[in-house]
Amino acid sequence: MSQIPRSALLLGLLGVLPFAWGVLTMLQQDLSDVTIRVIGPRFVGPYVQLFYGAVILSFMSGVLWGFATRANGKQATLGYIFSVLPALWAFFTTGGGEETAAQNLILGFLGLLMLDWYFHRKQLTPAWWMSLRVLLTTLVVIFLGLGAMI
Numbered sequence: 001m002s003q004i005p006r007s008a009l010l011l012g013l014l015g016v017l018p019f020a021w022g023v024l025t026m027l028q029q030d031l032s033d034v035t036i037r038v039i040g041p042r043f044v045g046p047y048v049q050l051f052y053g054a055v056i057l058s059f060m061s062g063v064l065w066g067f068a069t070r071a072n073g074k075q076a077t078l079g080y081i082f083s084v085l086p087a088l089w090a091f092f093t094t095g096g097g098e099e100t101a102a103q104n105l106i107l108g109f110l111g112l113l114m115l116d117w118y119f120h121r122k123q124l125t126p127a128w129w130m131s132l133r134v135l136l137t138t139l140v141v142i143f144l145g146l147g148a149m150i
Helices: 006-014 017-027 029-038 045-068 073-093 098-121 129-149
Strands: none
Touching: 006 129, 017 029, 017 045, 017 129, 045 073, 045 098, 045 129, 073 098, 098 129
16 A cells, blocks of 8 residues: 555545544533534534534545446446445434444444445555545544444
């Protein structure tokens, strides 16, 4: 695996911030109160984590769709089918309460990592893709897990 481009790494890590912010606002009531007053209750605690997690799984479906366009024939068809799974997972599994939704998002991100690996093995991703995806998935799963436990 080659080195992750700096811009991709930086933007990927910035994309993890809402998951971390959710944990911070669960641990710090003053931070939660200020956030609620300034930008609203959807941006604190599990709400920001769960909403953003569903958005990111949907976004990643689009990324995988892009990788599928680099394939041909049956491999492309399978790629397109796989690419819609993260968005469908988020849509159908993020109800049922905060803890259940967080657990389902964790499973969704772990499943996404397996799909990333599939596209990587088919040489449809950049060489550095899995290095970035393992790092980001690890961080997201940790923050979602902490959010579910607090």
